[in-house]
Amino acid sequence: MKTIDDLDVSGKRVFVRADLNVPLNGTTITDDGRIRAVAPTIAALLERGAKVVVASHLGRPKGAPDPQFSLAPVAVRLGELLGRPVAFATDTVGDSAKATVAALGDGEVTLLENLRFNAGETSKDDAERGAFADRLAELADLYVGDGFGAVHRKHASVYDLPARLPHAAGLLIEKELGVLKRLTEDVRRPYAVVLGGSKVSDKVGVIDNLLGKADRILIGGGMMFTFLKALGHEVGGSLLQEDQIPVVLEYLERAKANGVEFIIPVDTAVAGSFPDVKTGTPVEDFEVVDVDAIPAGKLGLDIGPKTAALFAEKLADAKTVFWNGPMGVFEHPQFADGTRAVAQALLTASTPPGDAFTVVGGGDSAAAVRTLGFDENKFGHISTGGGASLEYLEGKTLPGIAALEA
Ligand code: ADP
Ligand code: MG
Numbered sequence: 130m131k132t133i134d135d136l137d138v139s140g141k142r143v144f145v146r147a148d149l150n151v152p153l154n155g156t157t158i159t160d161d162g163r164i165r166a167v168a169p170t171i172a173a174l175l176e177r178g179a180k181v182v183v184a185s186h187l188g189r190p191k192g193a194p195d196p197q198f199s200l201a202p203v204a205v206r207l208g209e210l211l212g213r214p215v216a217f218a219t220d221t222v223g224d225s226a227k228a229t230v231a232a233l234g235d236g237e238v239t240l241l242e243n244l245r246f247n248a249g250e251t252s253k254d255d256a257e258r259g260a261f262a263d264r265l266a267e268l269a270d271l272y273v274g275d276g277f278g279a280v281h282r283k284h285a286s287v288y289d290l291p292a293r294l295p296h297a298a299g300l301l302i303e304k305e306l307g308v309l310k311r312l313t314e315d316v317r318r319p320y321a322v323v324l325g326g327s328k329v330s331d332k333v334g335v336i337d338n339l340l341g342k343a344d345r346i347l348i349g350g351g352m353m354f355t356f357l358k359a360l361g362h363e364v365g366g367s368l369l370q371e372d373q374i375p376v377v378l379e380y381l382e383r384a385k386a387n388g389v390e391f392i393i394p395v396d397t398a399v400a401g402s403f404p405d406v407k408t409g410t411p412v413e414d415f416e417v418v419d420v421d422a423i424p425a426g427k428l429g430l431d432i433g434p435k436t437a438a439l440f441a442e443k444l445a446d447a448k449t450v451f452w453n454g455p456m457g458v459f460e461h462p463q464f465a466d467g468t469r470a471v472a473q474a475l476l477t478a479s480t481p482p483g484d485a486f487t488v489v490g491g492g493d494s495a496a497a498v499r500t501l502g503f504d505e506n507k508f509g510h511i512s513t514g515g516g517a518s519l520e521y522l523e524g525k526t527l528p529g530i531a532a533l534e535a
Contacts, residue, residue, distance in 0.1 A: 139178035140235050142182060146529075147163075150185065173300065182230055204217040221241050266290060273298070277517055280302070281514075281521075317449050318344055320343050321346075330373060357423075399427040432467035441474040447479060476507050488510045
């Protein structure tokens, strides 16, 4: 795979596919980690005299312009981080984009509007995606892939565009792949994996591959309830994927045979309804219950304190830890304790405390670590891609990486 050092970018228009899909509250960016992560690549290209055209998706608009998913606030923040103005094009391949790119001088940068405002970006139809990629290709001479969080997507700007232009990987993708390699080759043991979050079916798949690699798998977040149900517990109104129960049971069997330890929660923080994360208004019927006593009318929204202590113990001597998915609804203060406890356990893992190689992957997991006030530099690596990291660890081919290698 080529890197930006292999491209002669001076005076050329360089298309940088970034992942600037940051969490927004209105037009306020609540975590700018993904913008900071790609800034060094853009800065390096500008330094070398390139005309840089940055593009990204944001959220899930339905293939047409939708102001709530505009990248305009991101252009402002990117400009602050780069210390120079970022021209913003109000479309992707239309008049605004063409004019903004044409006006770029050497060492100047523009950000295009949300790629997903065009249906061709995510289309399952090769021809429709290809047609959009053709129009994007007209805007640039070279392509740099650096949107790690999107490399598992077969999208026009990720997969089809690099086939149309001389291409290379950006600094972020190089770094992310280097870290993931360390999680698959010559892993220091014990190797513990902590899984949580809300996308249960997405994440159950990775376990299959981890059963041959990890020594311990700790299950929290929404996924824990499918495990608990499989083990015969009632889970009330908690997140549950009934159809995954046979899969989970098979994993538990295989883990036993392979000597892999599953650590399943023993208690959980519950409430009668999903908490209001926007206001953080306290939930009155909050309680912590053992997993064999989840009331029928309640839903589990975090691991409980006994589980947090158990997880901390299981992480204390780990030499490698991969963590994806918050342990609970950390966006609400009453359900953030489990996530906080796991973050803390990662920081002190191994001997001397903190010696473990720790990787946090996933947009929400990374945001959780930062918004809960942890110093991100104390972790081995905070990945910008959850789905992408998981699919890599599952051993799948990532379309955006394959396209850069071609
Ligand atoms: P990541 O982005 O790190 O890969 P996900 O997107 O899978 O993680 O999940 C993050 C979300 O999971 C958070 O918004 C959090 O509120 C939610 N979550 C965690 N535990 C639960 C739970 N028990 N029930 C419902 N949602 C949960
Ligand atoms: Mg997420």
